[in-house]
Amino acid sequence: xxxxxxxxxxxxxxxSAAMVSLRxxxxxxxxxxxxxxxxxxxxxxxxxxVVGPSGSGKSTLCRTINRLETIDxxxxxxxxxxxxxxxxxxxxxxxxxxxxxQSFNLFAHRTVLDNVTLAPIQVRKAKRRDAEAEAMVxxxxxxxxxxxxxxxxxxxxxxxxxAAIARALAMQPKVMLFDEPTSALDPEMVGEVxxxxxxxxxxxxxxxxxxxxxxxARRAADRVVFMDEGRIVEQNTPAAFFDAPQTDRAxxxxxxxxxx
Amino acid sequence: xxxxxxxxxxxxxxxxxxxxxxVVAGIGSLILxxxxxxxxxxxxxxxxxxxxxxxxxxxxxxLLALLILAVFALPDAGLLLPLTPTAIIVLTVYEAAYVAxxxxxxxNTVGVGQIEASRALGLSLGQxxxxxxxxxxxxxxxxxxxxxxxxxxxxxxxxxxVGVVELTSRVNKVNLVHAQPIEIFTGAGLVYMAIALAxxxxxxxxxxxxxxxx
Numbered sequence: 001x002x003x004x005x006x007x008x009x010x011x012x013x014x015x016s017a018a019m020v021s022l023r024x025x026x027x028x029x030x031x032x033x034x035x036x037x038x039x040x041x042x043x044x045x046x047x048x049x050v051v052g053p054s055g056s057g058k059s060t061l062c063r064t065i066n067r068l069e070t071i072d073x074x075x076x077x078x079x080x081x082x083x084x085x086x087x088x089x090x091x092x093x094x095x096x097x098x099x100x101x102q103s104f105n106l107f108a109h110r111t112v113l114d115n116v117t118l119a120p121i122q123v124r125k126a127k128r129r130d131a132e133a134e135a136m137v138x139x140x141x142x143x144x145x146x147x148x149x150x151x152x153x154x155x156x157x158x159x160x161x162x163a164a165i166a167r168a169l170a171m172q173p174k175v176m177l178f179d180e181p182t183s184a185l186d187p188e189m190v191g192e193v194x195x196x197x198x199x200x201x202x203x204x205x206x207x208x209x210x211x212x213x214x215x216x217a218r219r220a221a222d223r224v225v226f227m228d229e230g231r232i233v234e235q236n237t238p239a240a241f242f243d244a245p246q247t248d249r250a251x252x253x254x255x256x257x258x259x260x
Numbered sequence: 261x262x263x264x265x266x267x268x269x270x271x272x273x274x275x276x277x278x279x280x281x282x283v284v285a286g287i288g289s290l291i292l293x294x295x296x297x298x299x300x301x302x303x304x305x306x307x308x309x310x311x312x313x314x315x316x317x318x319x320x321x322x323l324l325a326l327l328i329l330a331v332f333a334l335p336d337a338g339l340l341l342p343l344t345p346t347a348i349i350v351l352t353v354y355e356a357a358y359v360a361x362x363x364x365x366x367x368n369t370v371g372v373g374q375i376e377a378s379r380a381l382g383l384s385l386g387q388x389x390x391x392x393x394x395x396x397x398x399x400x401x402x403x404x405x406x407x408x409x410x411x412x413x414x415x416x417x418x419x420x421x422v423g424v425v426e427l428t429s430r431v432n433k434v435n436l437v438h439a440q441p442i443e444i445f446t447g448a449g450l451v452y453m454a455i456a457l458a459x460x461x462x463x464x465x466x467x468x469x470x471x472x473x474x
Contacts, residue, residue: 066380068376068379068380088384091379091382091383091384092382093382094379094380094381094382095381095382096382097380098380099377099380101373101376101377103371103373104373105371105373105374105376105377106374106377107374107377107378107392107396108374108396108472109395109396109399109472118378118381118383118391119378119381119382119383122383122387122391123381123382123383123387151472153472164377167377167381168380168381171381171382
């Protein structure tokens with residue numbers, strides 16, 4: 001018993017407030033060091049927006065949280081539980097972590113309604129009728145209830161991305177990951193997707209959002225995390241980050257994205 | 261024509277054997293071929309290697325050699341099946357290799373993003389394959405699969421060489437009696453063409469029916 005680790009209780013106390021926590025996370029793609037000693041804690045109901053230049057590792061960071069990317073070292077916990085290795089445990093964890101991709105990734109052979117109900121029926125073992133009723137509520141909420149019986153290809157990009165958000169929400173996730181959700185959209189469709197995300201944030205969803213939309217960061221973020229070359233260089237409230245960046249790199253980045 | 265009509269009953273019986281072999285081996289090879297594809301794209305190295313060896317073996321050995329081997333070697337090994345089922349089994353495992361290659365090319369058309377999305381939703385690998393990947397892969401390769409099915413229907417004629425009395429074997433026997441090869445073999449040829457045409461038309465219909473709008 002003396003060998004028993006002395007601090008599991010403390011450990012839990014330290015992480016119980018954090019919905020997502022990353023500690024000393026490192027990852028390489030071959031010789032490229034994409035994540036360097038990342039430490040990040042995201043509290044329940046917090047909205048964290050990750051910004052940074054292309055290749056800074058922000059998408060990779062987002063994808064490590066549900067283990068779409070494995071890490072070389074460090075630790076990632078979601079709602080207090082360490083990420084399991086590939087298998088049933090990981091599938092259960094992923095079911096609780098919603099993800100929205102840059103390229104929507106709707107299932108092309110299924111209607112929007114089937115896209116939304118697939119995982120609740122197959123993973124949560126929900127009854128089809130219940131799943132469909134719930135899906136219609138979600139589709140109505142993202143404004144595309146009239147497209148429920150259309151195939152993804154019959155929708156605009158903005159509508160597809162809203163369907164993808166509804167699909168993730170149908171699993172009633174504890175946290176939502178957004179990996180550049182508006183980067184593949186025509187400019188006039190960005191707003192409709194961001195509006196849905198702002199609504200989610202206002203309802204208290206825990207969100208980690210990788211984006212180039214600085215307006216969204218100002219509007220909805222509790223905290224902005226600035227990454228460059230695989231490191232978290234700076235993090236602050238949106239007001240402080242945008243008005244008074246602390247580092248040269250953040251200033252240079254903001255100057256380049258805000259001048260046009 | 262008279263010769264064909266005179267022997268109509270025997271010929272129809274043989275045609276029935278040909279069609280039965282094509283249908284049973286067709287369904288069997290589609291199922292087996294999809295299973296081989298699943299093994300081929302699975303993350304388990306042993307399964308991948310086994311599926312690779314399977315397809316390479318059957319694609320690189322002539323069907324006639326396999327038929328002869330099965331008909332003469334299996335009884336020696338203590339497995340004595342009637343000729344027609346033996347031929348059907350050989351056709352099934354042989355064409356399954358071609359089905360697997362076709363379906364695998366279809367798997368490559370399903371974006372990795374959709375697979376990631378299904379995994380991110382908590383679907384297991386098996387569920388992702390069954391519900392997302394394979395249904396789309398099959399839709400993408402209806403035409404190539406139709407061609408495999410046509411080849412299979414034509415390949416049933418090789419069973420004649422190991423003693424199965426299907427259409428080719430029967431017309432050959434009729435010709436031995438009547439010695440009118442032009443009428444007899446042209447008639448048989450037209451029947452094979454009709455089978456191929458029917459499969460081709462059915463393929464086109466299925467393809468229109470299941471095509472994925474992208």
